[in-house]
Amino acid sequence: SQQGEEDPQALSIQEGENATMNCSYKTSINNLQWYRQNSGRGLVHLILIRSNEREKHSGRLRVTLDTSKKSSSLLITASRAADTASYFCAPLNRDDKIIFGKGTRLHILP
């Protein structure tokens, strides 16, 4: 199992703007997942992108994956106050267990 590294560590943007956070990893993967954790709550699975996919959408979320650069990005469009949370990426191979990094703390300003 490997740990993803999220960047930036913290991000503050105005409500309505787009937020982009990045994830880098070291070895080949089967899929990469993004999770959100609101303060004091459990993690919520947002989206899974497989190694043979380059881009995936889910509502206001857009995830890209570049396996040649071993990196992924999560874009949240038209941000809302409820998007304030920590976001974690999880690069996985089959049978891997998720090892979480420090995440990106996103703060949406009113």
Added chain:
Amino acid sequence: DTAVSQTPKYLVTQMGNDKSIKCEQNLGHDTMYWYKQDSKKFLKIMFSYNNKELIINETVPNRFSPKSPDKAHLNLHINSLELGDSAVYFCASSQGARGGGYTFGSGTRLTVV
């Protein structure tokens, strides 16, 4: 219906006590996990378990032991609690062989005094 439920939500106990946290999932997943989130919000995997294999993070003290009466339950038992055990503990489950997403419980905040 809650997919992954943990009880209790809050637990305050004295040093030296033994306590258990229960976890149940109704998703039919074959793998369950325990994670610990410390005061710096860093999530660490403690155990993963399916009906074939228990994998223990080597940094976890042996005072912590997972107990699984059946594939829908993975309880966490902690002996001789210490101040440093204070944290939020999260249970999760997944369909391991399919490599899908994890579903997390809402956490148990353990405070050792």
